[in-house]
Amino acid sequence: MKLAILSRNSKLYSTRRLVEAAREHGHSARVLDPLRCYMRIASGSFQMHYMGKPIKGYDAVIPRIGSSVTRYGTAVLRQFEMMGTYTPNPSDAILRARDKLRAHQLLAAQGIDLPITVFGDNPDDTVDLLSMLGPPPHVIKLNEGAQGAGVMLTEKPSASRSVIEALRGLYANFVVQEFIAxxxxxxxxxxxxxxxxxxxxxxxxxxxxxxxxxxxxxxxxxxxxxxxxxxxxxxxxxxxxxxxxxxxxxxxxxxxxxxxxxxxxxxxxxxxxxxxxxxxxxxxxxxxxxxxxx
The missing domain is CATH 3.30.470.20 (ATP-grasp fold, B domain)
Structure with a gap:
């Protein structure tokens, strides 16, 4: 199998281990920086180049796309998919998982239990929004945060309102959840x-x-x-x-x-x-x- 690994840093532990594992199992593996991949899109024709040379012949691609390059990284992955390359995590699936609000909606719709979550946009609705959730503590999460960044705990209603108002002032997307003590x-x-x-x-x-x-x-x-x-x-x-x-x-x-x-x-x-x-x-x-x- 000819394997591509989309990663911005070939020295990261996860990327290195995947390369090692691929070679140990008799496969070839190459790390490609998704930001160095560029595409040609035409009716019924999809091509991609990397550092001046065509990308072709890959049987599978493993996306290791960081949240900061989600948009471009998933576009590159989608191009691989259009070219017939298999991936365990399709571009649309990554986009669903990266959006916490969307992911929670999809999971809840299938009966999968999760902390009660509320979401709203208008500042005039904040008090009623929090009443839908229940008394604090509340967990406030940025919608596209990662590795614990952008996750806050508030222990009083006034603190929840203050954090929500601050995030709205920054035009940030976030959800508010119940705290599981x-x-x-x-x-x-x-x-x-x-x-x-x-x-x-x-x-x-x-x-x-x-x-x-x-x-x-x-x-x-x-x-x-x-x-x-x-x-x-x-x-x-x-x-x-x-x-x-x-x-x-x-x-x-x-x-x-x-x-x-x-x-x-x-x-x-x-x-x-x-x-x-x-x-x-x-x-x-x-x-x-x-x-x-x-």
């Missing part, structure tokens, strides 16, 4: 590959914080997810159309709740904690799926 600052990352959870880890927020992201100083340990948690994680990835995903769950009194579905989940934390060859599993799945699609 019984989780005690912990969540569960389930790594889904090809309709199966291949690894799970429990992440714990550092003292004084409620965000469990490892990039925010959180700690992690391997954990055995329950059958219900695995089923929810797999279903969430399927609803958004992702073959490879990191599904973040929170354990609540009413069962597992989906916090987020990550279309570009990092490999370093989950491989380091659990000792599972996640990169190898991703490559094996893609090789099998690409062969079937071809």
């Amino acid at each position: 019984e989780a005690q600052g912990a969540d569960l990352r389930c790594f889904v590959v090809g309709g199966k959870v291949i690894a799970s880890m429990r992440r714990q927020a550092p003292e004084g914080d409620f965000r469990s992201n490892l990039h925010r100083g959180g700690t992690a340990e391997p954990v055995e997810s329950t059958e219900e948690e695995r089923a929810v994680a797999v279903r969430a990835a399927q609803v958004l159309g992702l073959g490879v995903a990191g599904v973040d769950l929170i354990r609540s009194q009413r069962g597992p709740l989906v916090l987020e579905v990550n279309s570009t989940p990092g490999l370093e934390g989950i491989e380091g904690v659990g000792g599972v060859d996640v990169a190898g599993a991703v490559v094996e799945h893609i090789a099998e799926a690409a062969a079937c699609s071809g």
Whole structure:
């Protein structure tokens, strides 16, 4: 299999591991910076060049597209798709997952439970909007934030209103959610590959914080997810159309709740904690799926 990996930095752990895994399994792999890919689009004809040379003959592409280049990166990925290249995470699926509001709407429509979420635009409606959610604490999230950035906890109604007014003043898109106190600052990352959870880890927020992201100083340990948690994680990835995903769950009194579905989940934390060859599993799945699609 000839594999392309869309990544802006070939030295990142996840990118390096995917290249290593591909070569260990007898495949060729090349890292392409999506911002250096450029396209020709004509009726029934799709071409792409990279640094002056045509891109062609790739059997599959793994998108490792950062949130800051979502628009252009997904356009490049879509061009690969138009050229007949297989990808486990199609461009439209990535766009669905990146938009937290859209993702929550799609998941809830399929009966997948998540923290109660509210969203509104007009400042005149803020008080009633918060009444629809219930009493604080409230979690306020930027719609396209990543790795815990843009996530705030407010403990009083006045604080919630102030943060909402400030974000609206910045023309930011955000959602407001209920705070799940019984989780005690912990969540569960389930790594889904090809309709199966291949690894799970429990992440714990550092003292004084409620965000469990490892990039925010959180700690992690391997954990055995329950059958219900695995089923929810797999279903969430399927609803958004992702073959490879990191599904973040929170354990609540009413069962597992989906916090987020990550279309570009990092490999370093989950491989380091659990000792599972996640990169190898991703490559094996893609090789099998690409062969079937071809």
